[in-house]
Amino acid sequence: xxxxxxxxxxxxxxxxxxxxxxxVTPTVQDCLGAIPICQQIYTETLSPxxxxxxxxxxxxxxxCTVGELDCIWYSFTVDQSGQFGFLITPNDLNDDYDWSLxxxxxxxCSDIYNDPSLVVSCNAAGGGVCDGxxxxxxxxxxxxxxxxxxxxxxTINNGSTPFNDLIPVVAGNTYVLMVSNWTQSNNGYTIDFxxxxxxxxxxxxxxxxxxxxxxxxxxxxxxxLVFSEYLDCNTVDDSNFELNxxxxxxxxxxxxxxxxxxxxxxxTLSLTIDPPISSLGTYTLxxxxxxxxxxxxxxxxxxxxxxxxFDVTVPIQIAVNIGGDTSIVCxxxxxxxxxxxxxxxxxxxxxxxxxxxxxxxxxxxxxxVTDACGSGSDSIGVTVLMEPPQIDxxxxxxxxxxxxxxxxxxxxxxxxxxxxxxxLPTFTTNExxxxxxxxxNACGSVTDQVFLDAVPPINLDLxxxxxxxxxxxxxxxxxxxxxxxxxxxxxxxxxxxxxxxxVYGVEVTTLCExxxxxxxxxxISETAPELGQDTFLxxxxxxxxxxxxxGASGxxxxxxxxxxVYPATQGGDFSVEITTVCNVFKxxxxxxxxxxxxxxxxxxxxxxxxxxxxxxxxxxxxxxxxQDGFDKAYYVVNKPGIYQVRVYNACESVSDTITIxxxxxxxxxxxxxxxxxxxxxxxxxxxxxxxxxxxxEMKIFDRWGALVYxxxxxxxxxxxxxxxxxxxxxxxxxxxxxxxxxxxRPRSDIATGSVVVVR
Numbered sequence: 001x002x003x004x005x006x007x008x009x010x011x012x013x014x015x016x017x018x019x020x021x022x023x024v025t026p027t028v029q030d031c032l033g034a035i036p037i038c039q040q041i042y043t044e045t046l047s048p049x050x051x052x053x054x055x056x057x058x059x060x061x062x063x064c065t066v067g068e069l070d071c072i073w074y075s076f077t078v079d080q081s082g083q084f085g086f087l088i089t090p091n092d093l094n095d096d097y098d099w100s101l102x103x104x105x106x107x108x109c110s111d112i113y114n115d116p117s118l119v120v121s122c123n124a125a126g127g128g129v130c131d132g133x134x135x136x137x138x139x140x141x142x143x144x145x146x147x148x149x150x151x152x153x154x155t156i157n158n159g160s161t162p163f164n165d166l167i168p169v170v171a172g173n174t175y176v177l178m179v180s181n182w183t184q185s186n187n188g189y190t191i192d193f194x195x196x197x198x199x200x201x202x203x204x205x206x207x208x209x210x211x212x213x214x215x216x217x218x219x220x221x222x223x224x225l226v227f228s229e230y231l232d233c234n235t236v237d238d239s240n241f242e243l244n245x246x247x248x249x250x251x252x253x254x255x256x257x258x259x260x261x262x263x264x265x266x267x268t269l270s271l272t273i274d275p276p277i278s279s280l281g282t283y284t285l286x287x288x289x290x291x292x293x294x295x296x297x298x299x300x301x302x303x304x305x306x307x308x309x310f311d312v313t314v315p316i317q318i319a320v321n322i323g324g325d326t327s328i329v330c331x332x333x334x335x336x337x338x339x340x341x342x343x344x345x346x347x348x349x350x351x352x353x354x355x356x357x358x359x360x361x362x363x364x365x366x367x368x369v370t371d372a373c374g375s376g377s378d379s380i381g382v383t384v385l386m387e388p389p390q391i392d393x394x395x396x397x398x399x400x401x402x403x404x405x406x407x408x409x410x411x412x413x414x415x416x417x418x419x420x421x422x423x424l425p426t427f428t429t430n431e432x433x434x435x436x437x438x439x440x441n442a443c444g445s446v447t448d449q450v451f452l453d454a455v456p457p458i459n460l461d462l463x464x465x466x467x468x469x470x471x472x473x474x475x476x477x478x479x480x481x482x483x484x485x486x487x488x489x490x491x492x493x494x495x496x497x498x499x500x501x502x503v504y505g506v507e508v509t510t511l512c513e514x515x516x517x518x519x520x521x522x523x524i525s526e527t528a529p530e531l532g533q534d535t536f537l538x539x540x541x542x543x544x545x546x547x548x549x550x551g552a553s554g555x556x557x558x559x560x561x562x563x564x565v566y567p568a569t570q571g572g573d574f575s576v577e578i579t580t581v582c583n584v585f586k587x588x589x590x591x592x593x594x595x596x597x598x599x600x601x602x603x604x605x606x607x608x609x610x611x612x613x614x615x616x617x618x619x620x621x622x623x624x625x626x627q628d629g630f631d632k633a634y635y636v637v638n639k640p641g642i643y644q645v646r647v648y649n650a651c652e653s654v655s656d657t658i659t660i661x662x663x664x665x666x667x668x669x670x671x672x673x674x675x676x677x678x679x680x681x682x683x684x685x686x687x688x689x690x691x692x693x694x695x696x697e698m699k700i701f702d703r704w705g706a707l708v709y710x711x712x713x714x715x716x717x718x719x720x721x722x723x724x725x726x727x728x729x730x731x732x733x734x735x736x737x738x739x740x741x742x743x744x745r746p747r748s749d750i751a752t753g754s755v756v757v758v759r
Contacts, residue, residue, distance in 0.1 A: 029068070030054040031109035034075035034176050036203045036229065037193055038299030044188040045091065047181055048072065057109065058100065058178065062116040064124045064146040064156045065098045070181035074191075077174045079200025083166040086195055087135040088179065092187040096126040097134055098180040105173040112176075120175065121167045125149055125159025126182055132162070137195060139163035169199060203299040207231060209287070209306055217314030218373030221276035223252075223285065229297050230265040237293035241271060245283030245312075247372060250274065252285075265298050277312050278343070279372035284309050318344070318376030320369045322357075325381040326413065330443045335359040335382060339367045349379075388444030389414045393437065397450060400512030401457035404430035407437070407450060414441040455512045456481045462506065462519040467551040469582035470523050473499050478506045478517070485509075488518075499523070501550075524551040528585035531576065536592040538651035543568040543591060547576045554579040594651045595620040601645065601658040606743035608663035612637040616645045616656070623648055666691035666742045668749075670734075673756040676720030685755050686717030687736060694746055695739035700732050700755075708732070720757050729759045 026033030029052030035042075049070050051057075058068045078084070088097050100122040102112050112118055121136055121143045130149035140161045142154050151158035169175065179191065193201060205228075213224040241252040251274045277283070287306040289295035295303045322337045339346055340355040348357050349366045359365060359382050366379035389411035399405060409416055410425040417438040418427050427435060432454035438447050458480050468474050478485055479494040486507045487496050498504055498521050505518035529549050537543050547555055548564040556577040557566050568574060571593025578585040599618045616624055617633040624631050627644040637643060637660050644657040669688040676683050687698070696714040701707055708722040720726055731754050739748040 026054060027052045028072050029070075031057050031073050031104075031112060031176055031178070034073035036297075036299055037074055037076040037201050038203050040194050040202070041190060041192050042074075043190045044072065047186045047188050049184070049186075054109075057112055058180075059113045062114075062156075063100055063119060064122040064144055064159075065100050065178075065180050066124070066147075066182075068178055068180050069098075070184050072179050074177040074179070075174065076177075076201040076203070078169045078171050080198065081171045082169060082196075082199035083138075084169045084175070084196045084199060084201065085136045085138060085166045085193075086177075087133065087137055087192045088189050089133055089192070090187065090189045092185065093132040095181075095183040095185050095187055095189070096131045097189060098124040098126070098182050099134065099178060100180075101136070101167060101175055101177050103173055103175055105175075109176070119144070121164050122156070123159065123162060123164050124180075124182070125154070125162045130159060130162045134162035135191075135195075136164045136167050138166040141165050143167070166195070171199075203229070203297070204301060205229070206301040207297040207303050209308065212285075212308055212310070214285070214308075214310040215273070215277045215283070215312055216310075217312060218278060218280065218316040219276050220312070221273040223271040223273065225269045225271070227267045227269070227297075230267050231269075232296050232298045232300070233265055235289075235294050235296040235302075236269070237291075237295075239291050240288055240293055240295045242286040242288075243273060243283060244286070245277075246279035246281035247275075247277065277373075280312050280315060282309055282311050315374035318369055318371060318374055320367065320376040320378040322365070322367060322378050322380050325383075333360075333442065337365060337367070337380065339369055339378070341369050341371060344369045344371045383412065389439040389441050389446050391437070391439050391446060391448050393435070393448045393450040395450070397452050398511050399430065399432060399452045399454040401455065402430075403512075404428055405452065407435055409437045409439050409448065411439050411441065414439050416440075455510050458483060458508050458510060458513055458515045460506075460508050460515045460517050462504075462517045465520040465522070467522050467524060467553075467581050469580075470525055471499075472523070473497050474521050476504055476506070476519065476521075478508055480508055480510070483508050483510050522551040524549075524580045524582045526583060528583075528587065529578065531574070531587045531589045534590040534592070536594055536650060537568060537571055538594050539596040541569075541651075545574060545576070545589075547578055547587070549578050549580065549585070552578050552580050593620075594649055597622060597647050597649065597652055597654040599647060599654070599656065601643070601656045604659040604661065604744070606661045606663045607637065607640050608743055610638065612660065614643060614645070614658065616647055618647055618654075621649050661743075664691065664743045666740045666747070668738070668740075668751065670736075670751065670753055671755060672753070673758055674720070675758045676726060677759065684717035684719050685734075687714065687738075689714075689738075689740060691740040691742060693738050694741055695748070696736075697738070698734060698736045700734045702727070702732060703730065705733075714738070726759075727757060729757050731756050 028035050029048055029050065032054060047070050051068050051071065058065055060066045088099065090097060101120045102118045103120050104118060107115065107118055123134055123145045124147045125145045126147060127149045140163050142160065143165055144156055145154040145159040145164065146157040148159045151160045154160040208228045209225055210228045211226045215221065236254065238253045243250040243252050252271050255270050255272045285308045287303065289302040318341060320339055322339050326335065337357040337359060338355065346353050346355050347368045357365065362382055362384040364379060364381050366377060368375060368377040391409045391411055393407050393409065397405060406426050406428045408426050416423050416425050419436040427437065429435065429452065432452055434449055434451050436447065436449040438445055460478055460480065462476050462478060466474055476496045476498065477494065485492050485494055488505045496504060501521060501523045503518055503520045505516060507514060507516045529547050531545050531547065535543065545566040545568055555562050555564050558573065558575045566574065566576065568591055571591045573588065573590050575586065575588035597618045599616045601614050601616065614635040614637060615633065624633055625646045626635055635643065640660045640662050642657065642659050644655065646653060646655045667690050671685060674682045674685045693714040697712050698710065699707060700709040700718055708727060709718045733754050734752065736751045739746050
C-alpha cells in the first residue's frame with residue numbers, strides 16, 4: 001500500500017530552497033510550486049515562514065487577504081463539474097487562517113496579481129468567534145469575505161463568518177488554493193477536502209512526457225524531457241532510461257535538473273548520452289518505472305513504459321588537422337603527418353589510405369577522413385630549406401619622441417630569441433639602446449643587432465614678451481640638443497642678441513620635428529610723454545588725457561585711477577605718474593571748465609517805472625552784444641521797445657529777446673442813473689472798463705437792503721426789474737468785485753456806489 005505523500009514530506013524536500021534567491025525555484029509557498037491534491041486530508045504540524053521564492057503573488061487591493069503570510073498553496077484539476085469544499089482546522093483554535101481560491105484554467109500564476117476575475121472564493125474573516133475553523137463549507141451564502149467578523153453583507157474588505165458557501169467548479173478546470181497564516185504561529189493546521197467528494201480532485205493520473213528535445217545531429221549528447229506534472233525525485237534514477245540505436249551501446253545519466261539540486265520534485269529532466277551520438281539513423285529512448293526506482297509523480301502515480309523515437313539526420317564536419325604549412329628544414333629529414341580519427345577511413349592526395357603519411361620533399365599534401373557521422377579534410381604546404389635563416393635588422397635608426405619602431409627578424413620555420421628573452425619574430429620599442437636577436441631554424445642560427453638613437457624632443461620657449469631700457473641688450477635663447485636654428489634675420493646660432501624694439505622669431509629643427517616661437521621685445525625710451533598745455537573744457541564735453549607709453553608698467557593719476565588714458569569731464573588740476581622699468585615720469589596740466597551759458601531776460605513785460613534793468617549775466621566767462629552794440633551783462637531800459645542780447649564764449653552762443661510795453665491803467669466806469677423804459681437808450685445799468693473782466697460779481701440792493709439783482713456776467717447788466725416787474729424809481733445801492741488783466745498781471749478790486757432808476 002502506498003504511503004500518503006503528506007505536506008510534511010513535501011516541506012522537508014522544499015524548505016531547502018528557501019535560502020535561494022527569489023525568482024529561482026518555486027516552493028509550496030509559491031503558486032508555481034502548489035501541492036497537487038493527492039489525498040483527502042493534509043496535516044501540517046510545522047508551518048513554513050515567509051512568502052516563498054515568488055513573493056507578492058497576491059494583490060491586497062483586489063483580494064480579501066492582505067497577502068500570503070507564511071502561506072501554503074494547493075492545486076487540483078476537476079474531473080466532474082460539481083461543488084468544491086474544504087475545512088481548515090487550526091491545531092490551536094485561537095489561530096486565524098485566511099484563504100483564497102483562484103481559477104487559472106486559462107491563465108497563469110503570474111496573472112493572479114493583476115486579474116481580479118481569477119478570484120473564485122475568498123475569506124479573511126477573523127477576530128472573536130471568527131478565529132479557528134474556516135473554509136468553504138456551505139455554512140454561509142457568501143463567496144467573498146474580507147477582514148473582521150459579524151459584518152452584515154460582507155465585502156472584499158469586511159467579513160461576517162469564517163465559512164463561505166460551497167464553490168461551483170467545472171470539469172477540466174484547474175484551480176489553486178492559497179492558505180495564509182494570519183496569526184503567523186508555527187502550530188500548523190489540518191485541511192480536509194472531503195466536502196468535495198464526487199468531483200474528482202484527487203490526482204490519480206500517471207505522469208507522461210509532454211515534450212522531448214533530443215539530438216538531431218551527430219556529436220549531440222543531450223536530451224531534455226518535460227513531464228505533464230511534478231515528479232518525486234526520490235523515485236527517479238539513471239536506470240529508468242535506456243537508449244538504443246546505431247553506434248551503441250549508450251549510457252544515459254541524469255544531469256542538471258532540480259532533482260540534482262535536492263529540491264525534491266521537478267517536471268523537467270536533463271539526460272546526457274555517453275558516448276555522444278556517432279551515427280545517423282533512428283534512436284529509441286525507453287522510459288520505465290521497473291526496478292528499484294518506481295518513477296512516480298509526487299502523488300505516487302507511477303509512469304508507464306514509454307518508447308520515444310527520434311531521428312538523427314544531420315551529419316557533422318569532422319575536424320581534421322594535419323598541421324599548418326611547414327617545412328622540412330634540412331635535406332634528408334622526414335615530416336610525419338597524422339590524420340588519425342577514431343573509426344575513420346583515410347584517402348591522401350596520392351590515394352594512400354593509412355592514417356600516417358611521411359613527407360620527404362616539398363609540395364602540397366591533403367587528406368580526407370570519413371566516419372559514420374560525416375567527413376572532413378585538411379591540406380598542408382611543405383617547403384624544403386637548405387640553409388640557416390637570413391635576417392637583416394638594418395643599420396642604426398633614429399627614434400623620435402613618442403614614436404615606436406618595430407624590428408622585424410621574420411624568417412620561415414624559425415624560432416627567435418631577443419635580448420630580453422621575448423620570442424616573437426618582431427620586437428617593438430620606443431627606447432634608445434642596442435637590440436639583439438638570435439634566429440634559429442633546423443639548419444642553424446644567426447645573430448643580428450641594431451642601435452636605436454633616441455632624438456630628444458624640442459623644448460622651445462623664448463618666454464613672454466620683454467621690456468628693456470634703451471641701450472640694453474636682450475639675449476634670446478632657443479638652445480636644444482641636436483638641433484639647428486634659423487632666426488628671422490637669417491642667423492643660425494642658438495642665441496640672438498637684440499637691442500631694438502621688434503618681434504623676433506626662431507625655427508628649431510631636429511631629425512624628428514620642427515618647432516617655432518616668437519617674442520616681442522620693447523625698448524623703453526627715456527623721453528617722457530607730455531599731457532600738453534593747459535586748456536579749457538566746454539560743459540558736456542570730455543577731454544581724453546593720453547599718457548600712453550609703450551612698455552610702461554603702471555600709471556597713477558591725481559585721483560588714483562590707473563588707466564593710461566584719463567577722461568576729463570570737469571575742470572581742475574590733472575597730473576599723472578608713469579612707471580617703467582627704466583624710470584618714473586611725471587606731467588601735469590590745468591583744465592579751465594566753461595559751464596553752459598544760462599540766462600533768461602524773462603517774459604515780455606510793461607514799463608510802469610521810470611526805468612527797468614535787464615540781466616543777461618551767466619556763470620563762467622562770457623561776452624555780450626545787445627541790439628545797440630552795448631557789451632555789458634546789464635542793460636537799462638527807459639522806454640518801451642524790443643530788446644535783444646547775444647551771450648557767447650569759446651564754447652557756445654545764446655540769444656534772447658524781450659518786448660517792453662507801455663504801462664497799462666485799466667479804469668472802470670459806473671453809471672449813476674439809467675432809465676429802464678425799453679426805448680433802447682440807457683435801458684440797463686452796465687459797468688464799463690478799459691480792460692476786459694477776468695472775474696466779475698455784482699449785487700444791487702433797495703433802500704431797505706434787500707437784494708434785488710445779482711450776476712457774474714459783466715455784459716448782462718441790470719434791467720431795473722425784480723421778480724419780473726419793474727422796480728420803483730429811486731436810488732439803489734450796488735456792490736461789485738472784479739478782476740482785470742493789467743500790465744500782464746491780474747488786478748482784483750471791490751467797488752460800491754449807488755444808481756438812480758428814472759421812469
